[in-house]
Amino acid sequence: MSRTLNVVDHPLVAHKITMLRDEATESSAFRSLCQEITLLTAYEALRHLPTKPVTVKTPITTTESPMLDGPAPAIVGILRAGLVMVEAILTLIPHGRVGHLGLYRDPETHNPVEYYKKLPERMVDREVLLVDPMLATGGSAVHALDVLAAAGAHNVDLLSIIGCPEGVAAVHDRYPDTIITLAALDERLNENAYIVPGLGDAGDRIYGTK
Numbered sequence: 001m002s003r004t005l006n007v008v009d010h011p012l013v014a015h016k017i018t019m020l021r022d023e024a025t026e027s028s029a030f031r032s033l034c035q036e037i038t039l040l041t042a043y044e045a046l047r048h049l050p051t052k053p054v055t056v057k058t059p060i061t062t063t064e065s066p067m068l069d070g071p072a073p074a075i076v077g078i079l080r081a082g083l084v085m086v087e088a089i090l091t092l093i094p095h096g097r098v099g100h101l102g103l104y105r106d107p108e109t110h111n112p113v114e115y116y117k118k119l120p121e122r123m124v125d126r127e128v129l130l131v132d133p134m135l136a137t138g139g140s141a142v143h144a145l146d147v148l149a150a151a152g153a154h155n156v157d158l159l160s161i162i163g164c165p166e167g168v169a170a171v172h173d174r175y176p177d178t179i180i181t182l183a184a185l186d187e188r189l190n191e192n193a194y195i196v197p198g199l200g201d202a203g204d205r206i207y208g209t210k
Contacts, residue, residue, distance in 0.1 A: 138170025
């Protein structure tokens, strides 16, 4: 893997990805699996959070130990499917600030259409983790990265559950330094811009819609 692409290699992640792919997996189980996979992969995606040494008194002695430094990280979810990932990451960093970016894919052009935006203040000072379960064409991710850049964010990483080479290339063509973390890198896109083998439409499967 390249310096800017991490695919998490772990048997628990692989097992849960297989369950996600199964069309028989119900929405409630699908949501839980997305949260579990997010937790298992977020450790890697959050590896670059800055720390500072602090002095603490243990029951035995006084020691110097690291704690997170700087303003609270921002977790920005691409609506609607990214919400399930945001909630999972907040269990790891409950002091994190949350942003929402509403996008949908035009059925004809497959291009992203923005319908909502709400970001935390001081984006220029924060480490930012952009989350969306699927990195398919990369259009939504690139649009989201454009919005974050316009808001002043410059330390932005991307976490997705499943991606494909076309999506990775689209992001890195525009933002070559963005670190992408995936739970699985699939083969390709099909003629309808769905990831193969993929898992279908993540939002529909998370929320039981069609």
